[in-house]
Amino acid sequence: MNDSGPGPAKVEISFAVNGETKTVRSYPMERLLDVLRRDLGLTGAKEGCGEGECGSCAVLMDGMLVNSCLVPVLQAEASSIVTIEGLSDGETLHILQQAFIDCGGAQCGICSPGMILAASHLLNQNADPTVEEIREGLAGNLCRCTGYSQIVEAVAEAARRRTSA
């Protein structure tokens, strides 16, 4: 897998991002977060802490919410990644994105990409969560602006809209 020769070398890694296959040439220990942001121009995922505490780097990897600052890009080989940029359908917002706008779920917006993906992951596992389940599902995503209430309402509202749609 590595090039021959002394020392670490870059490797080719392929994975799907928002439905498109991408191939990058990276050091295997590049963080998935940096590859997405710097090499693929997908700056929606943010670095808030670099230690997997704040969740602002969260993406979906094979349908599972992960903190991309803790994923070495080699481990993303052959996986399917969804970032915030992949959530809307062209100009049509995802039901969660619309609910976040309607309920005040985004203030400064820096936590929003990770938060919305975490909410999307939650609703995929549990279509009708209680308030407590929403709070638990988002507990790994820190927000300093909202105090969470309007985020929780946005997720509950999105769940309601989905079931009544």
Place this chain on the structure above:
Amino acid sequence: MRSNPSDYEMTALPSLHSTVSLLAREPGVWLPIAGGTDVMVQYAAGKLPARKLVSIWNLPELRRIDVTASEIQIGAGCTYTDLRRHAVVGHEFPLLRSAAGWTGGIANQNRGTIGGNIVNASPAADSLPALLVYEAELILISARGERRISYANFHTGYKKTLLAPDELIQTVCLPRRFLEYYSHTRKVGTRKAQAISKVAIAALGRITDGVIEDVRIAVGSVAPVPLRLKDTEQALNGRAVDATLLLLARRTVAAEIRPIDDIRSTVRYRAAVTGNLVVEFLNRLNLAQAGAERSEANDVLAQWNRLPADEAINAVLPCCGSRAWAEGMVARRPLADEAELLTASNETWRKVSPSDWMEAFRSHPRIGEKKPVMGSSAPGQSVEWSSQEQRDVTDADAAAKTALAEANREYERRFNRIFIVCATSKSAVEILEILRRRLKNGVETELHEAAEQQRQITELRLRKWLQG
């Protein structure tokens, strides 16, 4: 990010076999990395000395759970999410399922593995106390073969284990013999979620004929390693849980643990709280086992505790009107007294969703009327209580009643449901004033105010219900 990726080599081999072969060729050179939730944090801080890593993420041989008649075999590469989702883990090993649920947030649970938790060997690691009381055994694998060892002595010192430099943990085996035990676990972190533990307890116990037959207690974050409190267990076995025993327990626990001051907490706190947690466990163990003999303060409650679930739901439904609330209450049985009942009610009410609130609201008649609005199937008891609660309103004069009816209609136009207020000992005039004030509320605010009123109504009704 304080490390340079170009300084690091990482490889991922297609099988467990090829991985351990690599480790055998160059022992101590390649650091295995699974989900990375520990390794990558050190890396980002510029504190990862290893320069070569081998990824064991998602190796199928490691990420599996097998159940035999006598044990459950959990692959070391299973994530916390895998553990949380597994039916047998949830049913027979609740201490482990709880630990998996409070390790980090969802994203870290999707990547962190039980093997990683063990090998990282932090004394604060969440799963380890559970593994100790469940008497886990580990299957370790290397190019030299497999060996199976008891987990009890795996940790030899702070962040030191019995794992050889060319070995991996392949499987964590837990014997399936704890179904009859009372289990109790609690994590005391710096906050409710996504926290490193300050103190943690995992415990199992059985009381037979009034005395402790078998008790196992393990604690985290109070020694260089996760600690099974063997001396304390020995002191407790064969004895009844009473005040003297609890005092003895505190003393033996204090002598066994070795907590420190660190950036998260203090020696004094850890020592005191560990004692408190053990006492809490023993009290609950006692209560659970002695449930049938316990004198209950209240006949209504005692009877209700013993009803089959659907009868119990119907019995308590008139107090609130929300089925989800009634189900939540029933799930919390047995409840010992009025205080526990009301606490359970408030906590349950806080957890139900706004659509459950609406269901509760619909079970009430309009203020000033006797029957609930059309389409609701409120039980007769609910209707009777409503009329008692509205006594002061029904006695009001015609002018007040008219004004109230008009205000109700305005409220319904604005908010699309009836006005909910805890009417007991409030006159029509007072209710009217409250209604008018609340008409000015925003939609969300008003929903919450109505929910709070419903909570108060529910409390009042529960009290009446207890009086028989």
Place this chain on the structure above:
Amino acid sequence: MNSERIVGRSVPRKEGRDKVTGRSKYVDDMVLPNMLFGATVRSQIPRGRINKITFGPGIAWDEFVIVSAKDIPGKNCIALIGDDQPCLANEFVNHPEEPILLLAHPDRHLLPKAVEAVSIECEALPAIFNIEESECRSEVIWGENNIFKTYLIEKGDIDGVWSKADFIVEGEYTTGAQEQLYIENNGMIAAFDGAQGLTVWGSLQCPYYIHKALIGLCNLPAEKVRVVQMETGGAFGGKEEYPSMIAAHAALLAMKSGRPVKLIYDRMEDMAATTKRHPSRTRHRTAVTRDGKILGGEIESTIDGGAYLTLSPVVLSRGAIHAGGPYHWPNVRIRATAVATNAPPHGAFRGFGAPQSLFAMERHMDRIAEATGLSPIEIRRRNFLRTGDTTTTEQVVREPIDLGKLLDRGLEISDYHSKKKRFAIQNKGGDTRKGMGIATFLHGAGFTGSGERYLSSVVGVEGCADGSVRVLVSSTEFGQGTKTVLSQIAAEALGLPYDSVSMGQADTLEVPNSGPTVASRTVMVVGKLVQSAALGIKQTLISSGLLSEAYSADEFRAACRRYVSEHHQFRSWSRYEAPADIFWDDEKYRGEAYAAFAWAVYIAEVTVDLTTFSVSIDDFVALQEVGKVLHPLLATGQIIGGVAQAIGFCLYEKVVWQNGRMQNNQMTNYIMPTSSDLPAIRVFFEELGNVYGAYGAKGIGELPMDGPAPAIVNAVSDALGVHFDSVPLLPEDIMDKLDSARLAVAAEEADVGGGR
């Protein structure tokens, strides 16, 4: 004419779509061609003389741009109120993490090792780390006596009250440092070319503060410095003054290298090196009558400013003015002092001195209640300011605020009385204790006293070529809704649809100086100027004959387009004018401190777990009078967010200091609440209007920071029957206090028994 009102409705956030789709561009999302990355070499010691700097082996130093104090073209200081804070330390360092050198390199990943390879040899000097050490002056580290600033506020005859008192109640209250913890770290990009000059882009609150700092530092004329705000991921005051420092660093690297430089902090650096809330100590001594009336008192308030002056005088000022709370003090003496220590300078953080002094006041009221035998409710009710009363600075309360009624409403919403009754029974046994706590308080919006006059803010409204309207302000959006609300105001003033109005990026090349985005002034003060500037646009169109008095949106658009095509530019300006009836005496610190106060009643219900000593908040009611709610969703969001931060301040956020350096500078160990830790915070508003604010609004951004900590600590004290006087209040602290209380009772009982 659009008959539907826009102000007062929850219209969609202007930049909301970009934020939820990840399209918003924050500074680290921007890349410029040929860009270098920067890093900062910082002091490892709290105080000393720099003797030698060595560049260690193993680094290709010739590839690096290196900047030291000697490279500074202008004055080596970050201009703010004083000029004592160097941009780069030259001979002396006065706090850990003080910047000494700057490095830049094209490869971001080479910087951490390079920073570590620079060795700074220092001769350590004795350092001081807290208020007491600063006061005792065994080491003088700033000025003559370690004192940055003092204020004295006196009203009435304070010395005469003691003899008339039935009770004299004393207390000392302390608050710790708090990290703003915006989720986006500080960052800047700077680019310089001889012709165009210097441009910086970054995460910031106040573009013109940075502009002023860079002119002096870089020795450039005003028109050769341009500051542009990027989307900013949270600020809370933490990006009020600090960005001038990081902008200066990026600028110096850009000027030296001739290439754009991106300088972004990681979380560890941001937490350790940048500003925090001023730690405080407040002492109360109060004379009270038998029926609970405050006759007068002395309040001594001291804040720790860290190593340099920065904004400490202003934080001190606000703290001092709020120290008396919403109560009537017939006589009072408030002595406020800001002192120096060898910590990174403390700075602006939402509330800006008021959370500290109001914590003390509200805890002290509960103590006074206990001393007089009155309830916490009654003691407050009897001392509330009423219309016609004067505050501690002798400002007359002119509006018809009825705090007693506000309190009653709060008690009803929170079901206070029946909960207290129930808890009295419940608390007799079991392993939890429940309590209720109240805080009643006020917060003055806008700059203090003559501050707004001094700022002399200017606002522009522009008619654009396509007929739309643009608001031109240096006020920034960082989540609180600036773009949305200022657009609402302009749209309302012009009778146009909300979608016709926008607010551009805050770029000093494009917008006038409408003052800093601080002090809860944006909606109230700047918004009012937006209103008048908008009316100016309308007037111009009408008086030029292009528009009639009554017009439709389409007609406006057409008229605007015509005007622009004729005149090429169409802008209307409005400059702040102090109201004629606002007087403030800077010397005696007396008069109308603020154009408007918002008033609040916060009530907390808590459970203390006696097994773990942790506190959970079961219910929180935030009720406030705010003039007018211009955007219900945003206003509610501001209150909830502020309450959440204050809950963190109260129960979770402890800065662990060692020799002036923050030890727990990671998110794992500096604990802010998650969604699982907070209850649903219930928010309620009342509206009395405000003649000095846009559409009657008062500032509300900082108000919610003042009340939660004392309300919660009052509740915990109520639950446990023991006084707690410090925040953060951790379970460890609760346990320690309970232990000492238990020991004290046991000792008393032993004494009583011993005599027999």
